[in-house]
Amino acid sequence: MLTIQDLQASVNDTSILNGVNLQVNAGEVHAIMGPNGSGKSTLSKVVAGHPAFEVTGGDVLFEGKSLMDLDPNERALAGIFLAFQYPVEVPGVSNADFLRLAYNSKQVHNGQPEIDEDAFSDILKEKAKIVEMDESFINRAVNEGFSGGEKKRNEILQMAVLEPKLAILDETDSGLDIDALKIVSAGVNKLKSKDNAVVVITHYQRLLDYIKPDFVHVLAGGKIIKSGGRELALELEEKGYDWLLGDKAAVGAGSGGQ
């Protein structure tokens, strides 16, 4: 589904990704872990097409086609969803309006009829149950005045509505208490199928107790330096990253968050 080939990217002339290779197939869950500033968030944003990053080499293929010439919204319409580490506020725009516009953009893209407010409201209420979200959130402005946990839940609600083929969750667990973590994870698991794929970016193995990965990758210095199964996450939890980094401790190139 997703093929990342020798991907190199920079921001403001600072190189952050230095040749990332990754293959994600339908039905798989991948976890990307790594020390702060290793380029994890950058990787997710480059795949989604954030304009602040410049791709300096390599390619990203989605269902066999290069994404490089596609605008961010076209990539989204192709089926790529990014759950943001820091979801953005859109003051004055209700969640319902925002999501309906997004939903209808997808409908139009797929040659389907747009749906009206009432019909969408029904869909939204159904989807809100997946993340145990109170209906009152539906009419609140997008992320405005939401707590950290509410924002993350809202991201998964959006994912539930848009039903992407590939979902990239960028530190969706950060800022969540254990209850919220369970709800969010359960939501992701409910949405998982043999036809879609999930890439989870996280610092903590804890999340992987709930969203069980098929593959775990360690990203450091803008490269994937080790890949393995679920047990790799447990090993990292125990030993940290130092044993992997060795002399290659060229970390700190990333922006460390944003």
Add this chain to the structure above:
Amino acid sequence: MSEIKESISKETVETAKSLETYKYGFTTDIESEKAEKGLTEDTVRAISKKKQEPAFMLEFRLAAFRHWLTMEEPEWPHLEYPPIDYQDITYYSAPKVQPKKESLDEVDPELLATFEKLGIPLSEQKRLSGVAVDAVFDSVSVATTFKKDLLKHGVIFCSFTEALQDYPELVEKYLGSVVPYTDNYFAALNAAVFSDGSFVYIPKDTTCPMELSTYFRINTEGSGQFERTLIVCEDNSYVSYLEGCTAPKFDTNQLHAAVVELVANENAEIKYSTVQNWFAGDPKTGKGGIYNFVTKRGKCAGKKSKISWTQVETGSAITWKYPSCILQGDESVGEFYSVALTNNLQQADTGTKMIHLGKNSKSTIVSKGISAGKSVNSYRGLVSIKKSAEGARNYTQCDSMLIGDQCSANTYPYVDVSNPTAQLEHEASTSKISEDQLFYCNQRGIGTEEAVGLIINGFCGDVFKELPGEFAEEATRLLGLKLENSVG
């Protein structure tokens, strides 16, 4: 209602779409009856005579003209424009279809065709749509519908010219009572030479059965447009009035200096809404845009009276406009909700004045300025609490949004408090549509233009919700289209 609304929104949408090649840049070939260019006392007398006005009207005009001669054009606004040659303007122009029409069949077909182009269907369908339209075409009202129906309720809705013939005592009583001709340069000019406008009178204990609506249109090259609107709402009455505009494209800048006076007596309420989308000039050179110098003011004369101004200003090369309220009655309420959008080379200096005289009078100001391109957008507001205004309250919120890095936004809030019991709140913010906001929307599959529309709509939500009916939707689309290609 919906039918008219639909066609209007289409029309505004089209207008916005064709910013580059302004669609309504046509002139109608109807024979115009034009006065010679220039302004003297004779011009004023000629206008009054032509309109067969009562004597008091001529005296008012002459006094205004003489006063105007002693005044100087204001220089304080944050606006730049070449000097206006007031002698190079035609002060009276009217289509030659003078006699009043009983039905639309009598109206010049070419004029009707023009209205069609504007998307104003002046047909009997309006009856079904529920809006009475007093269309001001080139300074003279040519058709007024619903008048008879309204009259059954005692509501008078007619052109100013007709009002002077049919209700001179009402006009004399209220004309200039809110905006005296001495008020400012442009108001004095208007008082001297105004050609026509609308008159609305709502008698006691009457809720006007429909929203009243006037569509202004400027026509005839080089002719100044001097409208005058007077709305009087007697005790315990209510009226909602809508004003919307388009104008054709011309190379000479067109001066527009309208005056609107509102009077709300005890427990009366007037809601005045405007969507303004006049030609803003060539996007690159600014050439040909309308100069809009307007004086709008309402007097909350009676106890518990209320006046509410809602405006969406998207057009004109220059906007100079401060819809204001004089809160004379105790417990009276004044409101000002404004969205002012400027793009390319547009300049706007707009805001409001809330003058508190009555006890426990209350005012709310919500101003949203959006600047794009190389435009300049200024909010200028005055909240004045006079000595008598025990317990007065004001809430002011001024938000500016900048799109791109070549535009500017200014805020000039003036506060003048002479009573210590007054409570004032002021909030202000300046924001930009951020790359991250757009990316977030894009990532959900929403295209950039739509995303901008969405964000702007959210920004203006507090104002749009004050607009009657489908005007809000129309305004939303209008803003989105006005900002096309402004981002990214």
